[in-house]
Amino acid sequence: MSATMEDVIENGSATVSQLQPNASDEISAEEVALYDRQIRLWGMDAQARMRNAHILLVTIKALGNEIAKNLVLAGIGAITVHDAETTTEEDLGAQFFVDDEMVGLNRAEAAAPALQKLNPRVKVSTDTTEGIESRGADYFKKFSVVIVTEADFSTLTSINNACREAEVAFYAGSSYGLYGFVFADLIKHQFVIERERSNVETKIGSETRTRSLVSATTRKEPGGKFTEFVTKEEVYCPLEQVVVSQIDKKWRPRKRKAVSSVLPAVFGLWKFQQTHGRLPDPDEHKEDTKLFMASMHDSRNSLGLPLDNVDPSFAISFLDSVGTELSPVAAILGGMLAQGVINFLGKREQPLQNILVFDGDVTSAPIYCLRPQGDEE
Amino acid sequence: MTRAGRDKFAQKSLGGLHRNIKQAKCLMVGAGGIGCELLKNLVLTGFGEIHIVDLDTIDLSNLNRQFLFGRQHIKKPKALVAKETASRFNPNTKLTAHHANIKDSNFNVAWFKSFTIVFNALDNLDARRHVNKMCLAADVPLIESGTTGFNGQVQVISKAVTECYDCTTKPIPKSFPVCTIRSTPSQPIHCIVWAKSYLFNELFGASEDEVPEFDHSEDTDNAQEIKNLRQEAQELKRIRETLGQPEFAQNVFEKVFNKDITRLLEMKDMWKNRKPPAPLSFTSLSRGSLSSCPSDQRIWTPEENLWVFCDSLDRLSLRILGLKSMGEDLLLSFDKDDEDKLDFVAASANLRSQVFDIGCQSKFNIKQMAGNIIPAIATTNAITAGICVMQAFKVLKQKIKDARMVFLSMSGDRGLITEPLRTPNPSCQICGVARLDFECDTSKIQLQEFIKVVLQDVFEYSPSISILHDKLIYDEEYDDNLDASFENLGITDGSFLTILDESDDDQPRRVNLIVQIKTRSPSEPEKSFVIPHRIDIPMKQAQPPSLDSLVLSGKDFGRNNSPHVSNEVEQSRKRKAEDTLDSNQEPSKKVKAEGEIIIIDDGYIEID
Ligand SMILES: [Zn+2]
Numbered sequence: 001m002s003a004t005m006e007d008v009i010e011n012g013s014a015t016v017s018q019l020q021p022n023a024s025d026e027i028s029a030e031e032v033a034l035y036d037r038q039i040r041l042w043g044m045d046a047q048a049r050m051r052n053a054h055i056l057l058v059t060i061k062a063l064g065n066e067i068a069k070n071l072v073l074a075g076i077g078a079i080t081v082h083d084a085e086t087t088t089e090e091d092l093g094a095q096f097f098v099d100d101e102m103v104g105l106n107r108a109e110a111a112a113p114a115l116q117k118l119n120p121r122v123k124v125s126t127d128t129t130e131g132i133e134s135r136g137a138d139y140f141k142k143f144s145v146v147i148v149t150e151a152d153f154s155t156l157t158s159i160n161n162a163c164r165e166a167e168v169a170f171y172a173g174s175s176y177g178l179y180g181f182v183f184a185d186l187i188k189h190q191f192v193i194e195r196e197r198s199n200v201e202t203k204i205g206s207e208t209r210t211r212s213l214v215s216a217t218t219r220k221e222p223g224g225k226f227t228e229f230v231t232k233e234e235v236y237c238p239l240e241q242v243v244v245s246q247i248d249k250k251w252r253p254r255k256r257k258a259v260s261s262v263l264p265a266v267f268g269l270w271k272f273q274q275t276h277g278r279l280p281d282p283d284e285h286k287e288d289t290k291l292f293m294a295s296m297h298d299s300r301n302s303l304g305l306p307l308d309n310v311d312p313s314f315a316i317s318f319l320d321s322v323g324t325e326l327s328p329v330a331a332i333l334g335g336m337l338a339q340g341v342i343n344f345l346g347k348r349e350q351p352l353q354n355i356l357v358f359d360g361d362v363t364s365a366p367i368y369c370l371r372p373q374g375d376e377e
Numbered sequence: 378m379t380r381a382g383r384d385k386f387a388q389k390s391l392g393g394l395h396r397n398i399k400q401a402k403c404l405m406v407g408a409g410g411i412g413c414e415l416l417k418n419l420v421l422t423g424f425g426e427i428h429i430v431d432l433d434t435i436d437l438s439n440l441n442r443q444f445l446f447g448r449q450h451i452k453k454p455k456a457l458v459a460k461e462t463a464s465r466f467n468p469n470t471k472l473t474a475h476h477a478n479i480k481d482s483n484f485n486v487a488w489f490k491s492f493t494i495v496f497n498a499l500d501n502l503d504a505r506r507h508v509n510k511m512c513l514a515a516d517v518p519l520i521e522s523g524t525t526g527f528n529g530q531v532q533v534i535s536k537a538v539t540e541c542y543d544c545t546t547k548p549i550p551k552s553f554p555v556c557t558i559r560s561t562p563s564q565p566i567h568c569i570v571w572a573k574s575y576l577f578n579e580l581f582g583a584s585e586d587e588v589p590e591f592d593h594s595e596d597t598d599n600a601q602e603i604k605n606l607r608q609e610a611q612e613l614k615r616i617r618e619t620l621g622q623p624e625f626a627q628n629v630f631e632k633v634f635n636k637d638i639t640r641l642l643e644m645k646d647m648w649k650n651r652k653p654p655a656p657l658s659f660t661s662l663s664r665g666s667l668s669s670c671p672s673d674q675r676i677w678t679p680e681e682n683l684w685v686f687c688d689s690l691d692r693l694s695l696r697i698l699g700l701k702s703m704g705e706d707l708l709l710s711f712d713k714d715d716e717d718k719l720d721f722v723a724a725s726a727n728l729r730s731q732v733f734d735i736g737c738q739s740k741f742n743i744k745q746m747a748g749n750i751i752p753a754i755a756t757t758n759a760i761t762a763g764i765c766v767m768q769a770f771k772v773l774k775q776k777i778k779d780a781r782m783v784f785l786s787m788s789g790d791r792g793l794i795t796e797p798l799r800t801p802n803p804s805c806q807i808c809g810v811a812r813l814d815f816e817c818d819t820s821k822i823q824l825q826e827f828i829k830v831v832l833q834d835v836f837e838y839s840p841s842i843s844i845l846h847d848k849l850i851y852d853e854e855y856d857d858n859l860d861a862s863f864e865n866l867g868i869t870d871g872s873f874l875t876i877l878d879e880s881d882d883d884q885p886r887r888v889n890l891i892v893q894i895k896t897r898s899p900s901e902p903e904k905s906f907v908i909p910h911r912i913d914i915p916m917k918q919a920q921p922p923s924l925d926s927l928v929l930s931g932k933d934f935g936r937n938n939s940p941h942v943s944n945e946v947e948q949s950r951k952r953k954a955e956d957t958l959d960s961n962q963e964p965s966k967k968v969k970a971e972g973e974i975i976i977i978d979d980g981y982i983e984i985d
Contacts (some may be wrong), residue, residue: 038441327418327763366790
């Protein structure tokens, strides 16, 4: 699933980078010094895996700025930034790779030089051609991870499906003012947890609806303790299945009631977009508030969430946020999404399964695992 | 060129709050990991004015996360470079940078009062406590934050409304009994502390007699052992005098890895239930011939350890002799970023580990343990800084009750954990206090005048009080300073005095009184101070609520209140957050616990 450096060079798009990443697999002493504080967290092997990764980032607005910054600082091998739009005045409000002089330039090309400056070891390239949503699996195959931000539902699902066909991990995210989401479809992902061996015997087999324990090995440490290396596997499903799935059937009414309203709001927004071919905009179309609330109601219903006691002021506040971006919210969501990508590449941490929503009113970030149910339990 | 569209999104999604943001003047203390991210968020969100204070300069190992800095900025002041880079994000924000220590006296209470809100983005306990104290005195809301590895936390502090930074006790640094370090190590960390805090200092630094962290009072149960340790130290001092001679390395080696170990073996009782150590012989080990220091990633062979031991001793000796020839200070102190010193500590620690049959460590790991390095990544800092601003929104909206204590701790079902803010701890020494401003001419007023005329006559304090100014300056038994002027006691404009009510246990006691000194322009030159108005100093609660009961009542997990979650929060609560006790500012302490002598190492060692 991971792309090699040859793939990166074959990719014909414009290249900003002057430096070739170190060709050998050994991480140099200088890289160790630069990445010291993170190698101490995730280890040398994970760092080496990151260096061999080529990431595609679709759309570089505020959330994309944060994701790109975090991944380039962390030392991925290469990143291709795709954006076919031009920089607007509004982009200056929450994006730090662009400034006044860049308004009117292509957004990816405007952001690339500042992004490259963060880490000359990373190969930064841009892609400004339209129609990314209709590129097939062959195009996405060359990437280790594909991240799509601020896209409409049909773009999300078509790229998600193409990535599935290409067997490439897929992340998506959007920020809407104070709110937002992060989604992951890693298809099938194995990772190794390192832990001190406990008295309880490690059992091979299913751990959750999506995760199973595949194998475990033990190493004796000099002090007499034992370290256990447990290989786990998470199985994912694509976004088009997620939006027609219900909350875990076993959840009691009180837990259902506590589900964040951001979840049905995001799903309702996608529904609105599919039906009306545009985002809701109550300033232009008065009826949009009502129509959006109806979409949100439908989403609550299909998610299996209670329909009483829904606060209408939330829907209004969410609508005000649609299409806007705020720097601190982009930082929170971009941090979580980028860390998800790093964890996926490093193969040492539990990855996101499968949708996280953020609510800046109450600073909450619950994660829901949404997938077809029925045949499994 | 001004771009009107810049504010459009913030206005739309934040409404009226956006006006408050544009008018806010904030102080950001620390321009490191969290600071770089925070400054970006504050500038882009459109905060009107921001002051940045940081003492530090930029290092290569910062660049994996402190994105306002590049390679060309290494060794430059963080505050200045952060300002320069962030000013490009929004020309409408006014930025001021101070390359200075936040504890400098010009950053006084009046200066703190000029801010709408203060953000702490610090990496050490001492500065955090200082800013906490200043914000309480100035009554300015403080957003406190910290990160370590994947975890972060944000706390909103507002005088008399929420708990302050010091309302909960912070964990003391990991400590080790002196005998474990000197005689019976059982883990790699014991050998590393020995190499760094004992051997290195004995050979190159302040010798044992001058290092306060070693307490050799004779009240341990093993006087013989203490005697041996003393003798060892004296012998080492003699060897130190042979520094620069060709046999120096061999002398040190034979002494600490052979002779001292042989002597330890004679104490048969010690090895009844332990594996006895095995002395090493310099001549029987081959030194090998390397051209340079082996890789810091793998564990060195015994030959490599010996080679690095001798080679680093040679390098350090040359430096000492060089300093000596220039007539300079001959003392070195350990610094994890100094390769010669780190090599010496790594090799010595590993040789000792060989003696005691403990697993050796790579130089990379030894650096972390000896240098108290805490892992730090961009994503955690970015998320934490984002949360700081979200909490600042609540403060600026005058809705502090809606603010939350937030922990970044990713699990299967959530990314963040929140708790309601707790109310102040009534027995807190820092915020559970009464406050008084006291105007005086510090060159004239004497301590006894202050006690008699102000504390006893105006406030009717009994004679049972203590007065602290950083350290104790007066109590009933310690009256040496009565005749001294404030100036002679180092009490100047902006200083704080803490008055403790020491009445007998069965008497009600007043909460601590914090007196802030203000120097006075002598309008009536004959008077050395202004008699303050009497303020109400409340009594301490008879039984201050225990920390545990506070913790339990503070939970907000409702139906999800599983033990797993509580545990997680308590772990986060331990505030491991980039808290290195700054060794420059916080002197090493010695603590006696149940008759046992304990070293508190001069930093915070993270060993999970
Ligand atoms: Zn307090």
